[in-house]
Amino acid sequence: MVDRKREAEMTRFDSLLWQFADLGQDLGSLTDSVSRASGSPTEAIAVETVIAGEENPIAVISEVVEGDLLTVGLVSLLRVVDERGPFVLGAWPTAHEGVFHLVGSVPTTDPRWQRVERWVANVAPEVVPVFLDHYDFTDIGTALSEFGEVEVSRLTARKRSDQSSLNRGWAARSGSLRPSHHEAIGNAEAEGASVRTLTLHIADRISLHLRRRAGATFYTGDFVLFDRIVLGRLATAANRRRALMAGRQRQIDAPPPEPITIRLPGPILVDAEATGEVLAELERQRGIAIAVLHRNPYLHVVVTDYSDGSNFDVFVTTPDAIEVHPGFRSSLGALTRLAQSLGDRFEALEITEAAPPEPVSLDDLVAPF
The missing domain is CATH 3.30.310 (TATA-Binding Protein)
Structure with missing residues (x-):
């Protein structure tokens, strides 16, 4: 006590x-x-x-x-x-x-x-x-811009090429605005970096800090505005992720649901050495065991989450995406943790449901090579 x-x-x-x-x-x-x-x-x-x-x-x-x-x-x-x-x-x-x-x-x-x-x-x-993407950062900044000029005083990011940190700071100057959220995020993207945090200000109205790990800190100003605009959008982003991940386990005598696709910012996973980073990230996760079924030229890993028995198949068949196929047990929490850990490590542009494959027509089958 x-x-x-x-x-x-x-x-x-x-x-x-x-x-x-x-x-x-x-x-x-x-x-x-x-x-x-x-x-x-x-x-x-x-x-x-x-x-x-x-x-x-x-x-x-x-x-x-x-x-x-x-x-x-x-x-x-x-x-x-x-x-x-x-x-x-x-x-x-x-x-x-x-x-x-x-x-x-x-x-x-x-x-x-x-x-x-x-x-x-x-x-x-x-x-x-829940982890935010650049769309979520931009969305929050744009919503705040309805109440005044949004300025960025500090940005931190991580370069995709070598995982090094990028830090930018802008001091307030009389008669001059600091970068907007659009400018700051755009500059980071131009340097091949993924935004980790943003510190935003609207003069005499609000100051706050946004974090990729769906978080925000209120410093000063209008807390009602912070709650309604910032926290409201964090909750909406989390709800989208929850809806995407819920109820995706396979069912007997039913077609499997479409897998979850972690869309990467470019052709990153180009060879066995690069896909080895996927294995390394999986091995870092607490309570997870993996079995590699195929290694090269494509990657196929069976993942078991011992926390609740959830199981998944993880595939890398193209260099710009990771697919997660839920098994017959796939809890909301386990699937979310798995997809987000991979998405965060590889600076994913988005995590979404995979598009269904294009149907194969008779012409496709009989067309000459």
Whole structure:
């Protein structure tokens, strides 16, 4: 338990949030909670959007983390003791079934938030994060532009060629705007890099940080705008991913569903050495075993997720795509984790359902070579 002295070390937002929940008061929406706790927050509010099953993700995390759990209505809070100070992690349901926002007021660069990310990894596939693509970054920036000029103060990215980091920063200058989100993302793409984070500003209105791992941090400004525009789109992106991955296991006496295609930014997987990186990424995943059935010229790997028994066939038959074929057991969480880990490693342009093959006509069969 956290004593009074240690509780005083929590941020104001965490402390008030816990007090309200401890009294059994309905926390309401995240905006309601922020308004009740501190109005416009004096601390940064960090959010990560996740896909979960039937349970609130905090209830799942609390099974592997020592801490105090409180649930009021649809919101769960976990209070954790840490050598850097106690903190509270909350989970709010969104408008979409199975999609939640994990919320805290410790910075995402703080080792305590890095613990949160490890907890999420440890409870997969019951809870999985969602990864954004360039479309999602652009969509959020464009939606914010309705409320003023969107400027980028910092961008981080990863070069696809050698996995090196790219960091760009732009200082505010009187009489001159910093790059827009379109310009910053376009410049990164021109350098062959995939965006990892963006720090966005609308003068006198809002400042925030976007992360590829479907997360955002509110710094200052209008939290209602942050919740409605930014978190709303993170939840929508997660719901699209959830809908894509759900119910894809094979069924007896039924044609198999179309596989999931991870579309790469170019012909990256050109030979056995390159496809070896696919094997290396699979081997890095916790609780996964692989069996290579074919190695060259195409790659075929059987993947088993021992966390829940899900099984998949992973194919590389063209250099610009990876296909994942679910087996007779394919949980939403396991398939999402597998596809996203490969997509993130190879900077995928998109993860989508494969297009059905073109039907073969009689003319195709009898046409001369």
